[in-house]
Amino acid sequence: MSGYNFAYLDESTKRMIRRAILKAVAIPGHQVPFGSREMPLPYGWGTGGIQVTAAVLGPADVLKVIDQGSDDTTNAVSIRAFFRRTAGVATTESTEAATIIQTRHRIPERPLREDQILVYQVPIPEPLGRLEPRIAETRRMHAMADYGLMHVKLYEDIARHGHIATSYSYPVMVNSRYLMSPSPIPAFDNPKMDQMPALQLFGAGREKRIYAVPPYTSVKSLDFDDHPFRPIRAPHACELCGSRDTYLDEVLTDDVGGRIFVCSDTDFCSERQAVKEAAE
């Protein structure tokens, strides 16, 4: 597209973001401030993720964008189209074929590889924000690794509900040092972050923060010895592909209480359906 630099952002902005990313990779889980730019879409729609993607995207990359696991929702379609037009890169819906995957609120079911980068869109990067409203104080708590407060939150969950009721944005410890918000992915996806071969980058546009989990880094979900972390999923099989070990969305089908459960990862689901059909 003429009139725009490759991947929309100008080169000096990309360099600034890459510097933030390098620092974030060097200190796994630590939030690095960056000069977030105005993007041609509203805050909360993935401005952080888009800037990170633009900074790491090369002409040979193949981009996949998912929104809640789905390749065909508005956000995913728009962001894919955005980079197709401003960078001319190839896009795909296949997790296997992609080299960069920008995601909102899910990690693909198919295990990622070393040559892939997973870019998360992050609305609220500060895991302690709900508990301690003063930013200066939360930064001090990170600096001192003073994370007792996060366990107080989990304690309260158990005291009130009998179990840890946090089902998304479940806090994790990265590399046994920094407390990190995994962005609002379901707790079900948390174990996939641990020792993942792919590089994981997190961009928060409105909050102007970038953080990262380098490949093969330990990511542990917080828990208690007698209330261990457990990933939660709906106890059903996918209506379309029959999977019993993927994360499911509940879909209402009519106005008389009809509902089905289907895989949230559309690519994974359609692949399984294709395999099933081929077998029949």
Added chain:
Amino acid sequence: MNERSSKTPHPIPPPQAGEGGAHLPPPLLAGEGRGGGLAAQTPLLTARDLTLRFGRIAALDSVDIDIHPGEVVAIVGESGSGKTTLLRVLSGLMRPDAGEVSYLGQDVLGMTEAARRRLMRTEWGFVHQNPRDGLRMAVSAGGNIGERLMATGARHYGNIRDQAAHWLTRVEIDPTRMDEVPAKFSGGMQQRLQIARTLVTLPKLVFMDEPTGGLDVSVQARLLDLIRALVADLGLAVLIVTHDIAAARLLAHRMLVMRHGVVVESGLTDRVLDDPQHPYTQLLVSSVLA
């Protein structure tokens, strides 16, 4: 010498003092009166020559203080005399213009913030005048007590709850109310909860800033009784700031009287209150009702 202070020469260390405390725990003899044994321990906290000015006002004017293990020291004086400032400087919350504070040989003012915070959540405790400053009002009573345990690495929910129930009982709060938020508690209960939350890690030294302020008289009496029993049982060293002479008489072994940032008189509580030397102390003592 009055009747009570004539009892003090018994060489009984305070931790063994009677349960529930119908009597005052025998005060530790301060300074030169110390013999051998427990009483000869080196001070927990020592401060020398603390000076701090707020503009033209001297909040602290070369203040010296020693606090020994198991000893309750009261700082009394009128509003604006520098009591709370002294407490904040001693606990490292505020830096003085000059002087030094050392805790068991460590330089409190020179230590890193990480080290100071570690002290604050393990060996020290701070009880605020307003329980809202010391409690998390949106977190249940159990969570409030558990916070210090979790901050120091406790990761077993059942154990944390057992400890919380134990401490609620100790501060005379019904353990069945463990899952209620402090906002539902009365002022006296909130203050007791704050004390439980502070003592759960068995600190060696507790700073208390007007712990009975804002409570009605009967609740104050009960709280003082509770603090006295806990202090005797646990062998805590306490530095308590108060303008309530009666509370100081009940709790403290030793007392410092402050005025305009200067310690005008110090000594054993009974000596200071029964035989005040400085005109200001005489005024303070004579203005206590009843």
